[in-house]
Amino acid sequence: MSGVSPARAASASSWPSSLQATDEGAAGGAGGIQHFIKQFMEGFAGLMKKLEMPNVTPELMQTIIDGVLKEANGLSVEQLAEAENKIVLELLALRAKMDRTLP
Numbered sequence: 001m002s003g004v005s006p007a008r009a010a011s012a013s014s015w016p017s018s019l020q021a022t023d024e025g026a027a028g029g030a031g032g033i034q035h036f037i038k039q040f041m042e043g044f045a046g047l048m049k050k051l052e053m054p055n056v057t058p059e060l061m062q063t064i065i066d067g068v069l070k071e072a073n074g075l076s077v078e079q080l081a082e083a084e085n086k087i088v089l090e091l092l093a094l095r096a097k098m099d100r101t102l103p
Contacts, residue, residue, distance in 0.1 A: 032077065033064075033065050033068045033069065034065055037061045037064060037065055038061070041056055041061055042056075044056070
């Protein structure tokens, strides 16, 4: 992951922050986010209607795909997962350290 800061890699792993889109993209397997969107967006569309969200159109699906790919900044799913795992492990270590040092 040369040239990619952990902060940038972390921001790429959440788009928007309430939807771990690149993680879901990993769930799409070899097809990545494109496969995930095509496979699951119809189910999400029903939820979005209940939440008064916009209609799910092919244009909206492409906008989501384009946004995820832009945030991923060319990194593979494996690279994003590695960066995310590193950050999680660092946070867990910091939390453990703080538990030992706080009264």
